[in-house]
Amino acid sequence: MKPLVCFYNDKSLFYSTDYRVFSNQSSSVFSILEDIKKEYSEAVKILQIDFNLEKAHVFVLNTYEIISIDQLTSELSAPNLTFVSNISKSHFIKKVNTIKEDIKSGRYYQVNYTSSFSSLQETEISSYALFKYYLNQFKPAYPAYLPLPYGDILCFSPELFLEKKNERIRTCPIKGTTRNADGYASLLKDQKENAELSMIVDLLRNDLQSVCTEKVSVDVHRKELPLNYITHTYSQVSGATNLSLPMILKNMLPAGSISGCPKAESVKAIQELENLPRGFYTGCIGWWKNDSFTLNLAIRSFLYDNKKLSYFSGCGIVYDSDAEKEWQEFHHKAQHLTPEGRL
Template sequence: MQCRELAWIDPGTAFQALAGQGPLVFLDSAATGDPRAQISYIGIDPRATLRLDNATPLPAWLETAKPEDNTAPPDWPFPFKGGAMGWLGYDAGLAPLGLSSRHPPFPTLPAGWFGMFDLVLGFDHAARRCFALAAARPADNAGARLMALAARLAPPAASFPPIPPLQWVETLPRHIYEAQVERLRAYIAAGDVYQANFTACFTAPRPPGFNPASFHAALRARSPAPFAAFIDTGTGMALCSASPERFLSLDTTGRVETRPIKGTAPRAASPAEDQANAAALRANPKERAENLMITDLLRNDLGQVCATGSVQVPELFAVESYAQAHHLVSAVTGRLRAGLGAADLLFSCFPGGSITGAPKYRAMQIIDELEETPRGAYCGSIAWIGLDGAMDSSIVIRTLVATPETLYAQAGGGITWDSVPSAEYEEMMLKLSPLIAHG
């Protein structure tokens, strides 16, 4: 592989120049000032792609699709050194747990999609430095591919087209949503679960002229997030994500981290009121209990694949603030056992506990019973899995999913015995608001 430093270009401007020209993944750390939002990546021209009906083929494909020229040079300064980028949907996690869904899948939406990218742009936001990485192809050497990429970035990028009006339809009206929350509380009272994540789906026909890249550009301006992402499969399907939540990260030494989000409070225009909202969230017994239950679940999930005694909770009940909401966040770390890799880690914890509930198996059964649609890509994971075995991933929340015919926007929250159905509906709508603003 070869790398080359290019003149600094803002990641959003580079995205504007490259979008719409075949499969592309933009891992978009758009949250200015967030310590976790220091690096962004754009992958284009994948050497291979994988459309998944279930998760099973992914580990073997990660090996067979690797380029022969698969070692990044030492002057490439980023954790992702080329490899797979894509998404695995929530529904792909059912069969490995022995579960099935009563809902047919969304039409034309696969269970997941990955591209093997050996042409990558990396952006260091703080240093304002941009690098390009390329592997050789049989018909093109790495240097020529780097030159061609630089040439594509040179002209002024054309503006994205406007977003046409979107006609959103609520598949679970408010009175039914609140009634289903009450049913979930009854399951909690009966001892089936301690909590479960309950969600709703809005749909809109995809109008002529809808450009997913335009939507993502507007979304990242409205709701910048440290784990934002845009995925264009090149087949009419796209994900536009403003996720604030890390799922799993793995470095080359085997260190693992997950950062579950459980607990939400709205932002306020007044600084004093905003600070009071954050403080109230941190002190709220219901929100702390909800967060602690999911932190314990993820400790257990990591314990299945991490070395004995290595799983720790270095951060508990931290408040992180985003454009629309404050969130209560904890961190769980561990060290992956020898002989295991990124796919083992991903599958052992999938789907993420913050969007299932506890205990996970029973919560997922209840979710399927009470929700009105499949989840599809929503509540799955967007991930990069490097050629060197490292990985980072997000939970697919705050995300619009576009198929050739339909747009999907989904949101929800964790339900406990203390949940108030009307408040849960309002929280769901707060999370959904950046996605359905073009209604």
């Protein structure tokens, strides 16, 4: 079987070549999660849930190893690939301006707008070799490599959607992005970046509160998340819950930071604005055992299908967004695609 890899904690990963895959057919995502909970509570499970909640895959691991990230060294020096954006600059700017008009009219406060890049040529390099190569480039906190029926997911997410240990549950939304050259200080000064994260913190307080027994708390706000390609700010909201994973996800998906605020209207707007369904992108991926789980937000991700790669990228758009800067941010998040960082 193809290998399957998923983050476990800071420095280590689950690695397995011996697993069973379940997916929902006619039933809902949440009903398959309930079935898996009953049947395989004590097994380590790797989950993948689509953004639109139509599809979930659950890998029940028969055997696995916990390996260090350093063990997955790449034999590739640099893949010879060329990527092109699937949206033109003028079209992207038009979309941002449509969103700003919607915000002005009161339809919503923020929308996460996404598109993609595609490799121009087919590659003979395996998806797993590419995963190991890009793992070393992105150095993400929450990576995953999942072979799915329609292609392989190569995920290099820096964002924690949900972590539950015993009754404690936390979420760490990321908003606010700048080039490393400009740095954390520039993010802290920027009122637009501040508002962008603050409204998502209020949204996630709300969503987490819907599954928690006591009042949730904002433990961290606007802290620096330095990556080797860009710098973000993030916050942390936490609480205590006695609900299990299927009920928690039913209340909290799609995730706030990659949909928008208010969420229901933002999700409708995303369907109108984006040309294709997002599929696994901006859904969540992670592990689950008994009552504990850690799920990322599936961002900074590729789909490998028929020897071709697609990479997905997006930006939170608020009224103060500058369309030109958002276009640059859309590219900054994709700069590891080629060794020179050029697209």
